[in-house]
Amino acid sequence: MAAGKFNVLFSDLDGTLIFSASRKKVGDIVIEHKDGEDISCVTARQAELLPNIGNIIPVTTRSVEQYRRIEFPKGFAPEYALCDNGGTLLINGESDGPWLERSADIFREAMEDISRFRALLERDPDRRFEVRMVDGFFLFTKSANPVLTLARLGTGESCECFATGEKVYVIPKRLNKGAAVKRLAELIGLPREGIFCAGDSLMDVPMLNAAHTAIFTENIPEYKITAPERIQRPANGFSEFVTEMAAALQRR
Numbered sequence: 001m002a003a004g005k006f007n008v009l010f011s012d013l014d015g016t017l018i019f020s021a022s023r024k025k026v027g028d029i030v031i032e033h034k035d036g037e038d039i040s041c042v043t044a045r046q047a048e049l050l051p052n053i054g055n056i057i058p059v060t061t062r063s064v065e066q067y068r069r070i071e072f073p074k075g076f077a078p079e080y081a082l083c084d085n086g087g088t089l090l091i092n093g094e095s096d097g098p099w100l101e102r103s104a105d106i107f108r109e110a111m112e113d114i115s116r117f118r119a120l121l122e123r124d125p126d127r128r129f130e131v132r133m134v135d136g137f138f139l140f141t142k143s144a145n146p147v148l149t150l151a152r153l154g155t156g157e158s159c160e161c162f163a164t165g166e167k168v169y170v171i172p173k174r175l176n177k178g179a180a181v182k183r184l185a186e187l188i189g190l191p192r193e194g195i196f197c198a199g200d201s202l203m204d205v206p207m208l209n210a211a212h213t214a215i216f217t218e219n220i221p222e223y224k225i226t227a228p229e230r231i232q233r234p235a236n237g238f239s240e241f242v243t244e245m246a247a248a249l250q251r252r
């Protein structure tokens with residue numbers, strides 16, 4: 001990727017570039033399995049387009065292990081990918097050392113808040129899963145009542161708490177997807193005008209706001225998005241729309 005000369009599409013994965021196998025229709029292609037079950041899919045049209053697309057940078061909350069489980073259509077091999085909500089940068093599939101060290105420094109600044117939230121989660125009566133530290137960058141658990149769990153957590157100076165479905169996350173503010181997109185854009189010399197970001201959940205808002213053009217689903221209220229250009233789309237068919245958009249940007 002000759003950075004700086006191209007428009008780059010930073011894309012969330014689950015619900016944005018790929019979708020859950022629970023929404024699989026005839027013709028869709030399963031790209032992730034776990035314990036014998038289908039986990040994620042792309043459409044046939046996406047499978048046709050993706051191998052010729054070189055301007056997508058995945059930005060995901062997935063751990064590196066979960067990211068590597070995805071079998072993208074042959075030929076689609078992103079040069080850069082951000083995992084752990086931006087804490088880890090993969091360059092051609094390998095974790096970048098300096099990036100990881102910088103992330104660890106940023107994480108340490110949020111340690112006090114992380115410990116406090118961890119203790120709160122440990123004794124949350126609605127918790128339905130262990131409190132897990134993902135790749136050393138954020139806390140993850142599941143709650144039977146995420147709204148109540150979030151209310152009990154309250155707010156933190158250096159961390160933010162999110163829920164998507166039953167999943168609950170506590171993430172250092174300076175290690176969010178938006179901070180990661182800005183860090184990487186600077187590293188590869190990409191001006192804001194060239195930054196397109198796509199996402200489908202509130203955890204993607206910081207990244208969408210780091211973009212010049214934000215592409216997001218109806219799950220995200222438009223007033224939360226401050227990017228100069230905004231494209232809001234239905235959640236249904238979003239992954240194909242995002243892929244078509246990346247292909248069109250590449251032809252510009």
Ligand SMILES: [Mg+2]
Nearest residue numbers: 012014015200
């Ligand atoms: Mg998502």
